[in-house]
Amino acid sequence: MRATGFERIVVLTGAGISAESGLDTFRDEDGLWSQVDLEDVATPDGYARDPAYVLDFHNKLRAGLRRVDPNPAHAALAELERRHAGEVLVVTQNVDDLHERAGSGNLIHMHGELLKIRCQACGTVRTETGDVTTGSTCAACGQTGRLRPHVVWFHEMPMGMDEINAALARCDLFISIGTSGNVYPAAGFVADVRRAGRAHTVELNLEPSESASLFAERIHGPASDVVPAYVSRLLNGI
Ligand code: BV8
Secondary structure: OOOOOOOEEEEEEHHHHHHHOOOOOOOOOHHHHHHHHHHHHHHHHHHHOOHHHHHHHHHHHHHOOOOOOOHHHHHHHHHHHOOOOOEEEEEEOOOOOOHHOOOOOEEEEEEEEEEEEEEEEOOOOOEOOOOOOOOOOOOOOOEEEEEEEEEEOOOOOOHHHHHHHHHHHHEEEEEOOOOOOOOOOOHHHHHHHHHHOOEEEEEEOOOOOOOHHHOEEEEEEOOHHHHHHHHHHHHHHO
């Protein structure tokens, strides 16, 4: 079936879609960036200064993923992908695996994935559900102390940008969910879509984001309420 009037849908998600699953957001009152200095844990300089501290920070986040499950907002996006006859691409800033576990398949992790690690010596990327330390050895090249989280830190190039930019240029519906609109290039996507001039733009967020005024439609409330309701409207032509 086809979502009323739309063919190619791009959905951007941020930490807010995972909040009701129990994962901390970054910039809310008790968010991650109120607990640690992002310069220390989410930059290449921070990693170079103290790799053990950065690896331990990500080990704790990774362990936290085992204690949470997808919520109805993740499930609604997976249902949209299953039932919409056109294209649905989810571009997530999140490094958790909740979209996959809810069933989303056409998915780009533009800020990487917490459950993957990368060897800085040989470039191998592999799945890792446990801890990584400065004493960990790369299974591919055997080097020790060169493994880092396969996530995008500040001042590093986000992943999948060519595919993302092509999808933004041709979409006719852009939905932004659970993001504060603080971090670029993701925060600039709505402006990119408006410049392309063919898409309807919708913000589904707990409260107005930094970019709220750029969206043609804004629905505010908890993601597990507003996302299933909006997907139902799309699929049932309401
Ligand atoms: C790059 C790592 C270029 C993962 C993260 C000045 C101006 C413009 C840009 C810049 C600038 N100075 C520097 C930059 C670039 C910089 C940037 O944007 N800085 C900002 C702070 C100004 N960006 C970068 O560095 C990016 N790279 O630009 O590269 C380049 C070019 C050439 C060559 C090389 C490089 C890289 C950015 C990625 C950084 N990595 N995390 C990890 O370690 O864990 S950022 C971090 O913020 C997370 O990834 C997160 O995904 C991202 C965005 O945060 P949100 O998801 O929006 O979360 P937040 O807490 O902010 O908001 C939550 C929202 O949810 C709120 O609105 C809240 O109301 C809502 N909410 C809460 N509960 C609910 C809810 N909504 C619904 N329901 C609920 N229940």
